[in-house]
Amino acid sequence: MLQKKKFSDYSRSCIVTYAIVIAAFIIISVLKTMGMLSSLLSGLLVPVCAYIVAAIALNLTVGIMGELSLGHAGFMSVGCFSGVLVAQSLADVIPFAPVRLVVAMVIGALLAGVMGIIIGVPALRLKGDYLAIVTLAFGEIIKNLMQCVYVGKDVNGLHFGMKDQMALGMDAATGKMLINGPMGTVSVTKISTFTSGFVLILITLFLVFNFMNSRTGRAVMALRDNRIAAESVGIHSTKVKLIAFLFSAMLAGAAGALYGLNYSSIGPVKFDYNTSILILVFVVLGGIGNMRGSIIAAAILTVLPEMLREFSDYRMLAYAILLIVMMLANNSKFKKNFMEKRNLKQLERKEAAARKEATEHGNA
Amino acid sequence: MAMLEVTDLGISFGGLRAVDALNMSIEKGGLVGLIGPNGAGKTTVFNMLTGVYRPTDGGIRLDGQNLVGVNPQKISHMGVARTFQNIRLFSGMSVLDNVKVGFDYSVRYPLVDSFLHIGSYRKREREMDERAIDILKEFDLDRQYDYKASNLPYGKQRKLEIARALATNPKLLLLDEPAAGMNPQETGELMETIQHVRKKYGVTILLIEHDMKLVSGICEYIYVLNFGRELAKGKPADVLNNPEVITAYLGE
Numbered sequence: 001m002l003q004k005k006k007f008s009d010y011s012r013s014c015i016v017t018y019a020i021v022i023a024a025f026i027i028i029s030v031l032k033t034m035g036m037l038s039s040l041l042s043g044l045l046v047p048v049c050a051y052i053v054a055a056i057a058l059n060l061t062v063g064i065m066g067e068l069s070l071g072h073a074g075f076m077s078v079g080c081f082s083g084v085l086v087a088q089s090l091a092d093v094i095p096f097a098p099v100r101l102v103v104a105m106v107i108g109a110l111l112a113g114v115m116g117i118i119i120g121v122p123a124l125r126l127k128g129d130y131l132a133i134v135t136l137a138f139g140e141i142i143k144n145l146m147q148c149v150y151v152g153k154d155v156n157g158l159h160f161g162m163k164d165q166m167a168l169g170m171d172a173a174t175g176k177m178l179i180n181g182p183m184g185t186v187s188v189t190k191i192s193t194f195t196s197g198f199v200l201i202l203i204t205l206f207l208v209f210n211f212m213n214s215r216t217g218r219a220v221m222a223l224r225d226n227r228i229a230a231e232s233v234g235i236h237s238t239k240v241k242l243i244a245f246l247f248s249a250m251l252a253g254a255a256g257a258l259y260g261l262n263y264s265s266i267g268p269v270k271f272d273y274n275t276s277i278l279i280l281v282f283v284v285l286g287g288i289g290n291m292r293g294s295i296i297a298a299a300i301l302t303v304l305p306e307m308l309r310e311f312s313d314y315r316m317l318a319y320a321i322l323l324i325v326m327m328l329a330n331n332s333k334f335k336k337n338f339m340e341k342r343n344l345k346q347l348e349r350k351e352a353a354a355r356k357e358a359t360e361h362g363n364a
Numbered sequence: 365m366a367m368l369e370v371t372d373l374g375i376s377f378g379g380l381r382a383v384d385a386l387n388m389s390i391e392k393g394g395l396v397g398l399i400g401p402n403g404a405g406k407t408t409v410f411n412m413l414t415g416v417y418r419p420t421d422g423g424i425r426l427d428g429q430n431l432v433g434v435n436p437q438k439i440s441h442m443g444v445a446r447t448f449q450n451i452r453l454f455s456g457m458s459v460l461d462n463v464k465v466g467f468d469y470s471v472r473y474p475l476v477d478s479f480l481h482i483g484s485y486r487k488r489e490r491e492m493d494e495r496a497i498d499i500l501k502e503f504d505l506d507r508q509y510d511y512k513a514s515n516l517p518y519g520k521q522r523k524l525e526i527a528r529a530l531a532t533n534p535k536l537l538l539l540d541e542p543a544a545g546m547n548p549q550e551t552g553e554l555m556e557t558i559q560h561v562r563k564k565y566g567v568t569i570l571l572i573e574h575d576m577k578l579v580s581g582i583c584e585y586i587y588v589l590n591f592g593r594e595l596a597k598g599k600p601a602d603v604l605n606n607p608e609v610i611t612a613y614l615g616e
Contacts, residue, residue, distance in 0.1 A: 207479050214478035214485070215468060222454045222465040229452035232414055233532050234440035234469040243475065289456075347515060354507040 014209045017292040021205065024299075025198045032194070040306055042194075048302045049197025050076075050259035053204050055282035055294040057251035060208060062280070063289030064217070065244045066224030068128065070276050071119070071135030074142035075112040075249045076256030077271035081146060083108030083257025084185045084266075088178045089153055097191040104191075105200065105257040112253020113246050115142070120245040124238060139276050146268035151179040184267035185260060192262040200258055201295070204251055208291060211247065220244045285326060365428065367392040367568055368413075368536055373422035374592075375412060382408045383592040386422070390536075390585075395562060395569045397579045397600070400589035401612055406572045407449055409589070410538050413570075414446050415439040426536065441469050443535035447525040447542060449572075455514035459505055462513050462524055463496040466531025471495075499527045502561055519550045523557070530565055539571035543578050551575055555582050580604055588612070 028045065031037050054076055061069045083104035094100045115138075123134040150161040154171040158178075161168045165177060180186045211217045219240045222230040231237055260266055282301055286293025304322065308315045329335065370388040374381065383405040390396050398406050411417040413424060415436040424431040431439055445466075454462050471492050477485040500506040503523040508516065513524060522542055529537055542558070543551045555578055562569055573579050579586065580600040588595040588603060590612045596603050603609055 210479055210481050214481070215464075215471075215473060215488075216475060216478045218457070218461055218465050219468050221457055221461075225454035225456050226452045228416065228436075229448065229454065229528075230465065231436040232416075232440055232446055232448075233466045233528060234437045235465070236437050247479075347511075350508075350510065 010213065013292070014205075017205060017209075017295070018202070020292065021198070021201055021295065025194075028194070040309075041303070044303055044306055045194040046192045046197050046262040047259060048299050049194065049201055050255045050262070051279065051282065051302050052201055052295050052298040053197075053255035053258070054252050054279050055286065055298040056201075056204050056208055056291055057248045057255065058279045059283045059286070059289065059291060059294045060211075060248040060251070061245060062283050063287075064212060064224065065220050065241060065248075067124070067241070067245075068132040069135040069245075069248075070132050070273070070280065071137075071139035071142075072248075072252045072279050073271040073273070073275035074135075074139035075115060075252035076259065076275070077139075077142050077146060077268060078115050079105075079108030079112040079253025079256030080260030080266065080271065081149070081179060081185065081256075081268075082111040083253075084188055084260040085151060085178055087191060087257075087261055088185075088188060089158060091189060097189075098193075098196065101191045101196055101258075101261060104261060105254045108257030108260075109250040109254040112256065113250040115253075116246045116249025117242070120242050120249075124241045124245060136273065136276070139271070139273060143268050143272050146179075146184070146271075147182045149179055150177070150181050152177045182267060182269075184265060184270070185263075186265055188261060188264050188266075190262055190264060192258050197258055200254060204254075205291065207247075208251075211244075216240060216243055281323070285323070285330070287330075366390055367394075367427055368570070369423075369425040370413075371423045371425075373409070373412060373419055373424065375408060375417055375419045375421075381592055383412070383419075383589075386589070386592075386594055388587055390568060390570060392535075392568055393562075393566065395558075395582055395584050396571070397583035397586040398570060398572045398589065399574070399576075399579060399586060400595070404589040405592040406589055407540055408592075410446060410540055410572065413439075413536075413538060414444055440532055440534075443533070444538065445529035445532045445534035445536070446538035447522070447529055447540055449540040449544070451518075451521050451525060453513040453521055453524060453528075455512070457513060458509065459500065459511050459513055459516065459524060460493070460496055460509040462528050463499055463531045464492050466528045467492045467495065470533050496531065499530050502530075502564070503527050503557060519546050522546070523554070526557075526561070530561065530567070533565075534567055537567045537569045539569060539573075541572055541574065543573060543575045548577075551578055554578070558582060576604060 032042055054072060058069060058072045061067055086107045087100050087104035090100055090103065094103065119135065119138050123131050126134060148162050150165055150168055152159045152168045152170045152175055154175040156171060159168040159170050165180065177186045219230065219235045222235060223237050223240060227237060282298040283294050285301065286297030305315060305319050308318050311318050366389040368388065368390040370386060373386040374384045376382065386409065398409065400406055408417065412419045413431065415431065415434055419432055426442060426444065429442060454465060471488050473484045473488045477483040497506050497509065500509060503526065505520060505524060505527060513521065516524060526539065526542065543554055546554060558569065559582060561567070583600055585598070586600050586603045587597045588609050595612055596606050596609050
């Protein structure tokens with residue numbers, strides 16, 4: 001009896017999330033091939049995918065681990081620049097774009113993961129506001145550091161520098177800048193596609209849902225709910241938290257690589273404090289710990305500002321008002337009543353099932 | 365040699381001497397009570413035994429191994445489990461998952477399997493499920509395995525804490541006021557459950573309790589603390605009739 005019913009609520013919720021993502025992908029693909037999508041919207045498809053993955057990644061830190069990170073744009077930045085660098089420099093070696101994209105995302109994720117460890121080892125010993133402050137500082141450091149990174153490529157190979165373009169001493173005829181300090185990435189071959197973004201979302205969801213339903217995932221959630229109790233049953237808090245943070249950073253890095261390879265040029269300033277907050281807004285608005293909510297919020301809130309362009313000067317004002325309206329709606333009495341009733345019904349259903357089972361048990 | 369040896373244990377918080385010169389010795393398989401008026405330092409003793417506080421002096425040995433200065437998770441791995449006076453469940457997680465967290469050290473699989481659900485994942489998870497349900501059955505919680513822990517009634521939450529502690533496969537189980545907030549009937553059931561669990565899982569139990577019916581009913585030996593010092597020790601019948609103990613509890 002147990003095997004059949006195990007995790008029924010949980011797997012149902014996962015399946016619904018997968019279904020929503022797949023349905024959205026199919027509908028948008030159809031609309032796109034029929035030419036019913038404005039160029040503005042189709043240009044937003046890849047960024048939306050990247051933001052969705054980043055939002056899921058941050059939700060892992062905020063919702064599952066229960067720690068506030070304000071530096072996830074920093075991980076995206078690391079993933080973006082390393083990913084672009086890899087994709088650009090491997091252009092001749094791997095001519096097939098999708099494979100190059102995968103390699104770029106993997107390298108981006110790995111380097112973001114390395115950063116995650118460097119930040120996580122000292123910062124995860126801190127709690128609450130302090131972790132937020134450290135990650136915030138990390139985001140700014142990455143942004144400023146990236147502004148003085150110069151990478152070029154010529155017949156002799158790659159040239160790195162921290163001063164300026166001249167200092168790289170590249171061969172004048174074949175030299176080409178890949179990352180040009182404050183200008184960021186230069187003349188990138190755009191290889192990100194909507195399909196690749198969709199696949200990345202699916203992989204992310206698969207890994208995150210699996211993680212949440214595993215030994216390590218349970219340990220992370222146990223630490224979130226009660227650290228003292230979790231340690232009293234033998235959970236190694238630093239190690240487990242580091243794994244979750246590393247995972248979160250890697251996902252953000254992959255999202256960054258996807259994002260970076262969608263634009264011919266992107267500057268380090270793109271991944272600033274505002275972007276970190278933007279991702280946090282997705283997470284909070286979608287519901288902390290709720291992956292499906294993050295996906296929906298990230299999609300709506302990325303598309304919305306672009307849709308509001310016709311308000312020109314009043315765009316951000318309208319955006320802010322909409323944000324407030326959504327928060328109010330999320331917190332309204334109507335919704336609370338609805339959720340309460342639903343929870344009560346679920347509880348009643350479970351109780352009825354338990355009672356039925358008990359009587360059957362008694363008869364048998 | 366006794367299983368748990370506590371020698372001259374003491375801890376100070378600033379100028380406050382919370383526990384002083386405490387000696388305890390618990391044999392394997394014993395069921396021992398730790399009682400005393402509010403603020404006597406009982407929970408502080410538990411916190412020192414489980415590594416939450418580091419004692420300022422004295423020693424704690426479990427089967428000859430030192431526990432002083434060892435961190436809580438290591439102490440758990442060494443076989444000490446506890447429940448809490450103010451319930452500390454993983455409130456956002458299901459009843460089953462609460463118990464399964466307790467298996468974290470004993471039933472393991474590699475991290476890759478966690479992410480991909482391959483390899484030994486299925487086998488180990490099933491093993492955990494079965495063992496968890498077995499434990500939950502003892503506390504009549506198995507039918508509510510998919511409830512959110514915070515949705516359980518108070519008495520059941522206390523039982524779930526004991527179930528979770530048992531999942532770590534402890535040698536020594538520390539129960540901090542297991543019957544708090546329970547009615548006499550529930551307390552009676554709890555007494556039976558504790559006795560049963562002790563036999564079935566072969567654990568040694570040290571419990572803090574204010575319910576004298578429970579203490580005198582199941583404990584084989586009692587330590588009485590007052591103002592952080594040992595006031596009396598011995599068999600329940602002797603200790604509970606000791607005039608000093610009665611004075612400490614009821615006043616002059």
